[in-house]
Amino acid sequence: MATLRPEVVTFNRGEVAKTALARVDLAQMRLAAELQRNFVPKTYGPMLMRPPLEFLEPIAEHGARSRMVPFVFSMEDMALVEFCRLGMRFWRQRDGVTVGEHPGDLIERLEPIQRGDAGASFVNGNWLNGLTGWSTWVSGSPEDAPAPEEDNGASFDIGDLSDWLNNLLNGLGAAQTGGGSSGSTITPIYPTAVADGRGLVLNVIPRGGSVRVWQTIPVGAGRAAVGVRIDVTRGPVIFRVNTPSGPAVFDTELDTGYHSIVLPPDLGDYTFEFESRLQREIIVKSIAFEPAGPLVLPYYADGGYNADYYSGDFANLKRLRWYQSGDQMFMAREKRAPGILERRSPVSFSHVIYRPEDGPFSADVTVKQVKLRVDVTEGNGRIFADRPFFRAGHLNALFEVFNQNYNQTFTLGASNAYTDPMRVTGTCFIQNDQLFSERWIVTNYQGFYDGSAYHMVSRDDPDGGYKIKGDPYAANMSKNTFTKNNASINKSEKTTDFITDNNAINFHKFGFRDGTYRSGSLTVNQQYPWGGGKGRCRITRVVSSTECEIEVLKPFFNSTFSDFWKEGEWSDYRGWPTAVGITESRLFWAKGDQMFGSVSDNYVSHDIEASDSGDSAAISRSVSTTGTVDNIRFILPMSRLVVGTEGSISSIRSSSFDEPLTGAAFTPRPATTHGTSPDVQPCRLDARAIYAHRSETRLMEFSYSPQVQDYQARDLNLLNDEILEGVDAIAIQRQPDTRVHAIRPDGTVAMFMTDFLEEVDCWSTVETDGVIEDVAVLPAKGEDAVYYIVRRTTADGTRRYLEKWAREKEGKGGLVGGDCFVRSPSAADAFHHLEGKQVVALRGDEVLADGSEYKPYGTISNGRLVLDGAAVVVSADLKVGLPYRARYKSPKLAYGGRIGTALLQKKAVKSFGFALAHAHRKALRYGPDFDLMDPMPTIEGDEIQAEDAVYTVYDAPMGMWGGGFDTDSRICLECAAPYSAAVLGTIFGITTNES
Known part of the structure; x- marks a missing residue:
């Protein structure tokens, strides 16, 4: 027999596949585990019992899945956006605790953005009764004209040749x-404000003019968080909120979409004003005060656009891609119009349609078989085809038409x-x-x-x-x-x-x-028989296969038929972008295998032919590198621009790392054929990208390799190809350790801890009494805030909750409480979300219920904690939650072989010890399997330990082990809430029988 002792085991290699357990020849297998569930590994070796999940609030809708997206404007102002079937619900995370709000000691707090009761309403806010209740002003009218100045010219006669x-x-x-002035009076043309079935229609025909409508509404004192909801069907429109006390408290431009804007409180009467200065129809469908309660902003699906990312099926929402820049989050989803989530203040948001006016356009410039002409050169009019061409999907499509010579008409109504x-x-x-x-x-x-x-x-x-x-x-x-x-x-x-x-x-x-x-107004028609140029328009209504209504975005040069024209790349007919990203001051969109980069430093311009743009002009290029058309599923800016398709991952390069991308310097290079999942948004991790393989059974790391001078993909499941049987979402936590949370279809989390410099890669598993459906991470002081959406079954039925990881340092007292706990409860019935469930309970450092014979689980009845048939008095230090368990099972202990391997040799663990920190005396149990386990000793150093003893450091001598000889000896450890411990390492002696 051979005896080996001591052997030290730490826990920063994590779970490996059962089929890899025989690789005892690998040194790293000595630190691995067959099971590491709810034990969170640390980069430097220990493992902690997972902090409990804190209940925050139910999500917007219990009956359907939701998805969470972080919106980080600054470290002091960030939000979590919940995409659900109803729309977008907003949660705000702020640092610090405001006196009188949400008592507790958390560094960060997450709370739903609320709307207050306005106690008022708009008169005719949907304009169904004309302009009743609204005042109107238009420019150019004589009563608003300035005093006349001395004429510097006069009407004249031409004279003879x-x-x-x-x-x-x-x-x-x-x-x-030509003749002189006509003797007949001509009616001047003024801007107009009318109300029809579409809502408020503002149309400024004379250039330089404007039109305004407004309504003044008193909002009672003491009302806070009052919001207005505005539906702009065809924007942009200027929106102002004025008060008697000073300048406008809100003065902004609202584009096509839904807008939710909060008013500053207690400023007296509010005057709500809409203004347009554009030479085309601008339509506002409605304005109304929002009802009191949480803010839920619907997806925009109006004006012929469809940006309903949910579309009644969560599988569609999984393909949403987003990229945030400052106070804008650009969003793309297959078969849906691209959108922008705009932050207008910490509590005001808009969901608008991304609508560039100068492209992108189809690349071909050949003469078409169809000819097009418009009947106006500016304003609103119609476009005609000389044969059937237009389809219903052309609604909101862009067209660019080139015409020879000038025959343009403009109406003027202002100085300059x-x-x-x-x-x-x-x-x-x-x-x-x-x-x-x-x-x-x-x-x-x-x-x-x-x-x-x-x-x-x-x-x-x-x-x-x-x-x-x-x-x-x-x-x-x-x-x-x-x-x-x-x-x-x-x-x-x-x-x-x-x-x-x-x-x-x-x-x-x-x-x-x-x-x-x-x-007044002057209409000028200018004609020149040479030259020419391009005009642009957007389809506002498809009348027939040969006729559409349009709004002119760039004036046309004349109204003749032309076969030199281009169609916009994006529409219901041609398709919408599937991915979005920002790099080198350009906004990139992808559709199919095409990339569309905006003009540099101008995210809403796609002018690819601007003569004054040079290398800053927009980019439109194909990135297909596999010989087949691959749909681009993600765009990720790294040291190079990285694009992922289901078939491959490619990097986009110019001629060198330091040269920016341009239309001429834009070369895709395939890096790997390990394609990406279409349903999982990747994450950037410093200079690396973490993405789900197209099989959704592996996570991949994509990073630059100095050895090969290019990007390469690395399989993160090399030693554990069993931990993922699907991936629904991933998110990365950076503090206190770098952890990738990968949501699995079975409702558990495969957590991958990594440290590039320390060469640490470690898998573990997180589970709870419920189904974890989504994850999001927001940065915070000390530790990043990790949020889960958890589906739980209670006596009230299926419920979905937003829950947050508690901080690791909260377990340093040896007690962690239970999952789905409420921090600092105040109401007697604060636990309705756990109705009918068995729970563990703490009051301060006192354990009230732990599921043992002496302290059995409590139950929740009518929202109250019941112990021994009596309701427990609620206090701020009462912590009630669901029990959960952490388990660790070592790999095969193939140690002590004097000749060859100890694998398949009978062996026995003869002595065992462990080093702990912040450990409750009842926290850790250990044994050769989970059915035969011993508690921590009750006597230490000839002294009986107190029931509630907590060890800051536990370093007792090794003790005897109860297991016998076996070819597959193991070490198993277990902790159960409400008790916790940090396991720093295990030390054991092992004897191998080689006879």
């Missing part, structure tokens, strides 16, 4: 022909309001007293206004350097000034540039200079 030709030859002039610059080039010359010009401009003016409009010209720069055409020659300048004093104009003008401008590029625009407009 000889006069004009003399001016031209003298280098002064431009040809102008101009038409779009018109680019003019070519030659102009006189031959045989005839003027030949490629620079003719035809302009039609019609309107009724008070002010002076000008024809302005700039050399080479469409954005600046404009002067009145003809300047500095006063005689010519007057011919390019159109002054009206509350009078009509109906005029056509044909003009050309100077002969001296041959082949020069000039930009012409028409409008009101600063301070020269007072009221």
Whole structure:
């Protein structure tokens, strides 16, 4: 026989598969375990009994699964967003304890964001009764006009051709022909505010104008957390909240979506105002005070968009992908419109549709078989196809159409309001007293206004350097000034540039200079037979296969049919993005195997052809590296941009690590064919990515390898391919140790502890009396806050609760209480969430119920703790929770073989000891199996230990072991709530029979 002692075992290698237990030749197997359940390993070797789970509140809906997403704005202001069937419910985590709120000593607190009772309501908040209850103001009306200034020009007659030709030859002039002002009165065009079946419709037709509607409502004093819910069907709209005491307390822009905004309390009467300055229809469907209670913001599914990520099936919600930047969280989900969760204050949020106006567009630029034309160049109108083309799925799709030459119409109604610059080039010359010009401009003016409009010209720069055409020659300048004093104009003008401008590029625009407009409107139609450009629109209603209603986003150049056009990449017809991420100041979206990167530092622009963007222009590239089309399932920024599909993981590189990604420097390189699960969002861990394998039976680590100068994937289940039989979600906790919480379909958690520098990889298992369905982690001081959604069965039926890991340091007193406990209960019936359950109970350091013969479990009846048939008086130090158990089972103890291996040799543990810390005397039981276990000694050093003794350090001599010889000797340890201990290590002597 061979005897070996002592042998030290610590616990930072964790569980291995049963099929790996025979690998006793590996040194790391000596520190491994066949079972490590509810014992939490520490990086440096000990294991602790898992802290209990603290009950916070029921989730929004018991009958359906939910998903949690962290929203971290700062360490002092963060939230947990619960995605459920009803919508998004918000929980706020804050540091510190406010006097009078939620008593307790936790460093961090999580509480649902609440809405208070407003005690008031809007008059006609859905605009079903027209504009009743609302006041309206529009720009351009004479009563709001400023005092008139001295005219710097007058209406004029053109004169005959000889006069004009003399001016031209003298280098002064431009040809102008046409009649004077019409004698008939023309009705001015003003912005409009109307109410129809769609809600409030604001339409600012004149450029530079605006329209406002408002309503004043008194909200009683002492009312806090009053919120308003706004449904914007077609945005963006400017929203203000004014009070008599000063400037606006809320002044922001609300895009298409749902908005929940909290009012500052006790500021008197609130005036709610909507304003638009855009030359297209803006629609607000409704505004209302929110009911009192927890904030639940519905998913947006209006205006032809569908961003309902749940869609009645939790399997759809599992494919939600998100990426947060500051106070915005961008969200993508297969077959749903991309959205943004916007934080407008710590308690105000919006769910809006991500709606860029300049792309992305389909990459092909070939001539289409279908021709398109619009009937307006600005505002709202229609787009037509010359053959059946449009489908229902084209609703909200973008189209970009290129047209030859200019024939644009703009309505102007403010100072500094101009038409779009018109680019003019070519030659102009006189031959045989005839003027030949490629620079003719035809302009039609019609309107009724008070002010002076000008024809302005700039050399080479469409954005600046404009002067009145003809300047500095006063005689010519007057011919390019159109002054009206509350009078009509109906005029056509044909003009050309100077002969001296041959082949020069000039930009012409028409409008009101600063301070020269007072009221009314001027509609300008500008025509030029050369040039051309692109306009953009969004479909607002599909009328038929050949006709759609549109809103113009960038003015079109004319209204003729064109076969040079592009369709937006995203719509119900073409599909929506499936993943999102941010890197190098670009927002990236993915659809299929295509990547779409925004303009640098502009997340809402996808202009891929902007001439002034250069390398900052948007990116649109394919990343397929497997020869087949793979749907991109995640985008993760690391030292390189990493994208994952079900077939492979690739890194996107430029020419070097230091060079930013651009449209030209964008090269995908396949790194591994260990693809990713479509249902699990990966997590970033420093310079590594942790993701679920497409089989969902393994976790993978994706990191850069200096040896191969590229990224590689590492299997984290190399020694335990049995611990995962599926993965529903993962989240990473960084403090006090780095732990990956992987939710398994059976409702338990496979927890992976890792430390790259210490080369520690350790699996363990977490379970409770219920089904754990989701996990999220929020940073906090001292220890990160780990939150679970747990489905439990009580006497009241199936319930789903939001629960939080207690802090590890709370177990240093040797007592941990039980799962689903309530911190600092105050109500006598504080335990309704455990109705009918058997529980353990503590009052301070006194154990009231532990399930033993002398202190049997308590029960919960009518929300009260009942012991021995009597209800227990509730106090702040009463801790009541569900019992749970921690178990450890060692690997095969193949030690002590003098010749060869001790595996399959009979052996016996002859002596055993353990080092503990923060251990209750009743905490630890040990033995060769879980059916034959001994408690900790009652006598230590000839002294009988107190029943409630707690050892800060326990370091007793080794004692005898009760097991006999066996080919598979093991060591088993067990702790049971409410008692706890930290096991620092075990020491044993073993004898092997080699006969």
